[in-house]
Amino acid sequence: MKVVVCCKRVPPTDARIKVASDGSGIDEEGVQFVLNPYDEFAVEEAVKLKEAGKAEEVIVVGVGPADTAAVLKNALAMGADRAVLVKDDAGYRDPLSIARALADAIGAEEGVGLVLCGRQSVDQQSLAVGPMLATIAGMGCVMDVVKVEVGDGTASVHREAEGRSEDIEVKLPAVLTAQRGLNEPRYAKLKEILKAKKKPFAEREFDFGEPRATIEKLSPPPERQAGKIVGDGPGAVPELVKLLRDEAKVL
Amino acid sequence: MADTKVLVFCEVQRGRFKKGSLEALSEAKRIVGKAGGGSVVAVAVGNGVGDIAGELKAYGPDRVIVCAPDWLEGYNGEAHGRIVAEIAKSEAPTAILVTATLDGKDLAPRVAAALGVTIATDCTAIDSDGDGRLSVVRPVYAGKAYATIKIADTPQVVSLRPNSVPVAEAEGAAAVETVEPSFGAGDLRYTVKAVNAAKTEKADLTEADRVVSGGRGLKGPEHFSILEELAETIGATVGASRAVVDAGWRPHADQIGQTGKTIAPTLYLGFGISGAIQHLAGMSTSKCIVAVNKDPEAPIFKAADYGIVGDLFEVVPALTEELKKLQADG
Numbered sequence: 001m002k003v004v005v006c007c008k009r010v011p012p013t014d015a016r017i018k019v020a021s022d023g024s025g026i027d028e029e030g031v032q033f034v035l036n037p038y039d040e041f042a043v044e045e046a047v048k049l050k051e052a053g054k055a056e057e058v059i060v061v062g063v064g065p066a067d068t069a070a071v072l073k074n075a076l077a078m079g080a081d082r083a084v085l086v087k088d089d090a091g092y093r094d095p096l097s098i099a100r101a102l103a104d105a106i107g108a109e110e111g112v113g114l115v116l117c118g119r120q121s122v123d124q125q126s127l128a129v130g131p132m133l134a135t136i137a138g139m140g141c142v143m144d145v146v147k148v149e150v151g152d153g154t155a156s157v158h159r160e161a162e163g164r165s166e167d168i169e170v171k172l173p174a175v176l177t178a179q180r181g182l183n184e185p186r187y188a189k190l191k192e193i194l195k196a197k198k199k200p201f202a203e204r205e206f207d208f209g210e211p212r213a214t215i216e217k218l219s220p221p222p223e224r225q226a227g228k229i230v231g232d233g234p235g236a237v238p239e240l241v242k243l244l245r246d247e248a249k250v251l
Numbered sequence: 252m253a254d255t256k257v258l259v260f261c262e263v264q265r266g267r268f269k270k271g272s273l274e275a276l277s278e279a280k281r282i283v284g285k286a287g288g289g290s291v292v293a294v295a296v297g298n299g300v301g302d303i304a305g306e307l308k309a310y311g312p313d314r315v316i317v318c319a320p321d322w323l324e325g326y327n328g329e330a331h332g333r334i335v336a337e338i339a340k341s342e343a344p345t346a347i348l349v350t351a352t353l354d355g356k357d358l359a360p361r362v363a364a365a366l367g368v369t370i371a372t373d374c375t376a377i378d379s380d381g382d383g384r385l386s387v388v389r390p391v392y393a394g395k396a397y398a399t400i401k402i403a404d405t406p407q408v409v410s411l412r413p414n415s416v417p418v419a420e421a422e423g424a425a426a427v428e429t430v431e432p433s434f435g436a437g438d439l440r441y442t443v444k445a446v447n448a449a450k451t452e453k454a455d456l457t458e459a460d461r462v463v464s465g466g467r468g469l470k471g472p473e474h475f476s477i478l479e480e481l482a483e484t485i486g487a488t489v490g491a492s493r494a495v496v497d498a499g500w501r502p503h504a505d506q507i508g509q510t511g512k513t514i515a516p517t518l519y520l521g522f523g524i525s526g527a528i529q530h531l532a533g534m535s536t537s538k539c540i541v542a543v544n545k546d547p548e549a550p551i552f553k554a555a556d557y558g559i560v561g562d563l564f565e566v567v568p569a570l571t572e573e574l575k576k577l578q579a580d581g
Contacts, residue, residue, distance in 0.1 A: 011392065013393065013509045013510065013528075013529045013532075014527075014528055014529065016395075016528075017392045017395035017396050019396050026392065026396065037510060038510075092398075094369040094370075094402075095360065095369055095370055095372075096363065096364060096367075096368065096369035096370065096404075097369065099364065122392075122393060122509055122510065123391060123392055124391055125372075125373065125390075125391060125392075125393065125513075126360075126370070126371075126372045126373075127356045127360070127372060127373075128356075128359070128360035128363075128370050128372055129360075130360075131328070131332075131357065131360040131361045131364065132360045132361075132363065132364035132370075133364075134361075134364075135332070135360075135361050135364035135365050136364055139440070140329060140439075140440025140441045141328070141329070141361070141441075142328075142441055143328065143356075143357050144353070144357075146503070156444075160503065160504055161326070161353055161354065161357075162352055162353040162354065162455040162456075162457060162504075163264070163448065163449045163455045164446055164447060164448040164449060165446075165447045166443050166444075166445065166446050166447070167443070167444040167445040167446075167447075168441050168442065168443055168444060169441065169442050169444055170440060170441035170442075171440045171441070174440065174441070179503070180503055180506075180510055180511075181503045210403070211403060212368070212369040212402065212403050212404045213369050213371065213400055213401065213402045213403060213404070214400070214401055214403070215398050215399065215400055216386065216399045216400065216401055217398070217399040218391075218396050218397070218398050218399075219396065219397045219399070220395075220396060220397075221390070221394055221395065221396065221397055221535065222397075224535070224540075224554060224556075225556075226553075227540070227542075227552065227553075227554075227555040227556045227557055227558055228556075228557060228558070229547070229552065229558045229559070229560060230557050230558060230559050231559060231560075232559070232560050232561050233559070233560075233561035233562065233565060233566065234561065234565045234566050234568075234569035234570075236559045236561070236566075237559070237566060237569040237570050237573050238573055240541065240557055240559060240570070241570070241573045241574060241577060243557055244518070244539070244541070244557070245577065248518075248539045248556065248557070250517050250518040250538070250539045251485070251518075251574070251577065
């Protein structure tokens with residue numbers, strides 16, 4: 001079977017985010033976009049499946065502006081076989097539209113047994129594209145998986161939920177979203193980076209239609225009032241408790 | 252507008268409705284109120300939920316719809332998603348609200364996609380107009396920016412971050428109606444084979460009202476016991492920084508931050524956490540932040556409402572004692 005991995009370009013998690021002065025988006029100047037950290041887990045898992053002989057081909061698919069190509073090439077350097085970029089220059093695209101574009105690209109491939117996504121992108125952090133894509137494509141979907149074993153026509157997965165974990169059996173084809181703990185993504189070796197440049201890279205178009213949701217405004221987070229240092233060491237504890245009770249009224 | 256109709260999925264865990272779902276119900280009442288009329292429909296799904304569905308009436312839904320097939324024990328995203336989508340198709344609401352717990356985050360996109368509409372997830376505020384059209388605020392880039400979003404699709408599907416809006420009791424005349432799904436367990440693409448539930452009555456991290464969190468300053472996994480004792484004293488849930496999770500001191504599930512859980516408790520107490528930008532991203536919507544760190548320059552003090560500079564191994568036991576004393580005094 002083929003395994004598709006959905007990839008997005010995002011600002012690194014330690015990047016300072018500056019809202020553009022017109023409030024329409026972020027100021028991208030100087031931002032070094034990277035492959036979404038959760039997508040790295042997904043790519044790693046797909047490549048491991050190929051190395052274990054469970055997958056014939058690993059295809060990475062991304063939706064985004066032209067420079068999404070760079071993170072798709074990172075995924076190729078990690079061991080994926082080819083990349084497909086669905087070009088989209090909209091600054092903001094809602095989760096359903098992205099899921100539709102991905103489903104369209106995946107639908108053009110034959111023999112896809114598994115689609116892996118990061119559980120969320122660290123920019124929009126919707127946690128929605130994976131399950132939406134599955135619903136559109138008519139596939140089962142398990143979110144937040146930390147262990148995957150591909151069998152014959154099914155996959156056994158372990159997922160982390162809130163206050164519990166679950167063992168799940170899902171029919172293939174299916175969409176799985178990768179949670180931290182699934183694996184340790186590899187660093188691409190120089191030789192692989194060079195090889196990645198020669199791997200097949202295709203571009204697709206998708207008709208997104210009218211926007212389904214729009215960002216009216218992007219604002220910096222509300223300023224927190226400067227806090228106060230109550231004091232030093234355990235001697236400050238009685239005063240802290242008093243403040244929490246009488247001033248903050250949280251006890 | 253009188254045809255404003257808000258459907259609220261009410262999540263059940265361990266035989267009780269989640270507080271976040273009651274928050275969503277309360278928000279739905281406010282949306283309908285602002286629209287000058289309309290209705291709120293509460294939906295509960297799963298075997299046995301009929302027994303507790305009456306509890307929802309205290310939050311003022313106009314109707315309560317229960318779907319409780321005996322084969323649906325616990326949460327199954329596919330089954331729950333299909334059932335809620337079926338109910339939504341027949342009810343044709345103008346908006347659907349879900350609490351953004353992990354199960355809510357799993358469910359809502361499935362429902363929205365089945366209805367062919369988009370979603371705004373993990374919102375911290377909802378504003379609405381006289382036509383029941385929503386304008387929602389959601390933290391993006393891990394809280395480094397806030398996006399105000401308008402959804403053009405109908406229904407407007409929104410998940411609401413727990414602890415973001417107050418719960419309000421309201422009059423409700425709702426009778427409980429029961430519906431059946433159009434499909435059975437055999438039609439599902441996935442089956443939950445085993446559930447390993449945490450043996451705790453504690454609130455889940457994402458919706459806990461109080462959180463006690465530890466970082467590298469704890470120096471080792473064994474020292475978390477002092478935080479657990481403090482948490483026990485005030486009924487808090489224990490969380491951790493990424494450094495601590497990466498070191499294997501605490502499970503992934505406890506991690507707060509950009510690549511962990513996002514929390515918004517009333518009270519957050521952080522000990523031995525320097526306050527990396529990724530950690531702050533996960534807890535900066537907490538209402539009151541207390542930080543204890545021996546480094547006065549630790550960035551977490553900039554985010555904190557109250558700070559103590561000092562050795563957490565001295566401060567934590569003193570704090571636990573002081574809080575016990577406070578409770579004893581009533």
